[in-house]
Amino acid sequence: MLKMLLDPMGGIVLTNDGHAILREIEVAHPAAKSMIELSRTQDEEVGDGTTTVIILAGEMLAQALPQLERNIHPVVIISAYKRALADALEIIQDISVPVDVNDDKQMYSLISASIGTKFVSRWSDLMCSLALQAVRTVTHDIGGGKKEVDIKRYARVEKIPGGEIEDSRVLDGVMLNKDITHPKMRRRIEHPRIVLLDCTLEYKKGESQTNIEISKEEDWNRILQIEEEQVKAMCDAIIAVKPDLVITEKGVSGTVHPGTNDESIRQHY
Known part of the structure; x- marks a missing residue:
């Protein structure tokens, strides 16, 4: 379900993304700021699960409160969380399965799991195809059989008013959204200087x-x-x-x- 937000500048935001909602909130409490920063980091590193990470972090804080009331030092509580983190990483290594990034069907299954909770879920097939194509476009080898994908620097989402969502496409290059300043200017230039x-x-x-x-x-x-x-x-x-x-x-x-x-x-x- 979409939520409607009114930002301080009077703009309206329609979203159900947790990070999009939290970044519009102005808070002064240090713990609340840390939670918003946690959501931002999750969005940058993973791109999904922003609401889940906030709920999980809030539940961890709720479980730590009774221990603080028992006068247990915060350092002891943090060390216990670090031990839990180490155990969780070991379990993840045991239950993880290899992923073939060249298998389109397997990649579509992974991408659709993230897109399924977003507004564009009704165009799931199109969005999965665009996302996969965009990531493969900016992927480059860094040596040693490793590949780097920096979508923050090399992939941008440009919104143009008008048209339909089905008109969305991936451009392998640089897009400049500018109007011509003279009617005699060329509308199409191939191999420009x-x-x-x-x-x-x-x-x-x-x-x-x-x-x-x-x-x-x-x-x-x-x-x-x-x-x-x-x-x-x-x-x-x-x-x-x-x-x-x-x-x-x-x-x-x-x-x-x-x-x-x-x-x-x-x-x-």
């Missing part, structure tokens, strides 16, 4: 660092012309390498002054 920039594509604004004295109207026009020349010089430098796609992490000038060639340059992309 990409330029990555860490600098701004704007003219440098003097603002408070520059003093300008204007005595006639032509001086103001010259100031605008200098701005245009800086933008055009940057565009010419980019066009010189003939890129199909330009990506910058800084700002991009959207100003087009009358008479500038910036608009024709923008049509180039």
